[in-house]
Amino acid sequence: MAEISVREAARRLGISERRTREMLRGQELVGRQIDGHIWQIDATSVQDRARADAGNGRPWADHTVEAIVEALSDGIKIDPKSAYRLRRTETNQLWRKIAQAFTVRRYNARNLDTLHPHLALTGESAIEQIGERLVGQARSLHGYLHGMSLQEFIDEAGLVAAGDGDLVVYQLRSGGMYDGGASWIGDEYARRALIAVDCARSASTRVRSTGIRALDEMRNTWLATSI
Structure with missing residues (x-):
């Protein structure tokens, strides 16, 4: 598995090293710690994240993703907040x-x-x-x-x-x-x-x-x- 440093991951994603560490702790990137504090990051997870970069804004909560996926897949009725997001989010941003x-x-x-x-x-x-x-x-x-x-x-x-x-x-x-x-x-x-x-x-x-x-x-x- 090819691994890169926090600094290199941050450069590739165009974000700060602090934000990169937050993404690691939140499992938005795949990595491991050496000696309890030095992060080594799976380069492929950085590449996958870069392709799925949705720009500004926090990631959607699981229940929002679940509601939208079920609505798109099976036509299941969803809550107004999720419906609003689905209406306002264009496809190229939606998949991300x-x-x-x-x-x-x-x-x-x-x-x-x-x-x-x-x-x-x-x-x-x-x-x-x-x-x-x-x-x-x-x-x-x-x-x-x-x-x-x-x-x-x-x-x-x-x-x-x-x-x-x-x-x-x-x-x-x-x-x-x-x-x-x-x-x-x-x-x-x-x-x-x-x-x-x-x-x-x-x-x-x-x-x-x-x-x-x-x-x-x-x-x-x-x-x-x-x-």
Whole structure:
């Protein structure tokens, strides 16, 4: 796993070193401490955060993200405050605000096929759920962990942290209902809006454009039916 200093992470994100440390403590970035005070930060988490940078303003609370994801995915009625935010947030900003609620960690795994039961698939691993099909087999497995803690998953699957790993694990930044995640995210597949968001944060131009287009369609459908 490639790691960088707090100073370098701050430079790449265009923020202060103090704010970078706050993001580490809030699990908005993935890192570890050496000797109890020196931070080493996963460079990939900085790259993912930079792509999902939503500009000014605090990240949305979990309950707001949950309400908006369910409204976009299933047309579920939401509270007025969340509805207001969904109406006022354009798609290119919307996917970033949702993405900010989650951390992304990458690992090398011995056998990806055995890991599916523990994951709600998302991003390019579930792109067919939003009307697209990738040619050939995806090179990596993307999913939200459910049913166990991250540490249990790491131990059981023999995972090794790697910035360019072929297993990409998404989790609520706050931990949600338990370390493994929250039940509203999904079971076999993540909710359609989350799949679109995780495609939008991809480094692949095709996957990213598919995610943004799908999320825009969901938002327009919601706007048309929520008047």
